Amino acid sequence: KAGVTQTPRYLIKTRGQQVTLSCSPISGHRSVSWYQQTPGQGLQFLFEYFSETQRNKGNFPGRFSGRQFSNSRSEMNVSTLELGDSALYLCASSLDPGMVEKLFFGSGTQLSVL
């Protein structure tokens, strides 16, 4: 069974640009969540989606947004990039929301903002 797939693996952008990251969950998993990981702040929750609806949102500015499609695939978007947005962005999936004890992560997208 294929794991959580994130594309692209690496991205380099400049300040002010926007970026879209993609996540394909494990087959059959309906809940997708996104996290930002930085050396300074660690792993922080961004948002969670289920049935194309955002169920929870972390403490991030409105420049961070996401969506989920009917096939459970998800994208997140960051607009007006800032240097501080440089991070590893991780997507995780589970069968249903709230199954935090059975959360599977992808390998992430490493975003560098110059």
Next chain:
Amino acid sequence: QKEVEQDPGPLSVPEGAIVSLNCTYSNSAFQYFMWYRQYSRKGPELLMYTYSSGNKEDGRFTAQVDKSSKYISLFIRDSQPSDSATYLCAMSRASGGSYIPTFGRGTSLIVHP
């Protein structure tokens, strides 16, 4: 003060040693307690989880939760060089019909032959 505190290390031990990794937390509403292992350039991988207080053992790994002290631990017996990774504790509480994990910053473990 962060909700979950974890010493970043690095923690360097010889092969075969018993490793003790710990986290403290401040929010008594946390109900699920997890440990993840993360290798370089990879996503975290769930090692163990515990619901509420108690101990749980899986092979060389033992997780302990002491809710009265707001303290969780992960013990690794007979540590191997392949155990070298960053270990993240995480805990979650109910939020909006779901459980959202809060992570520690991770402890870097190095097991040298």
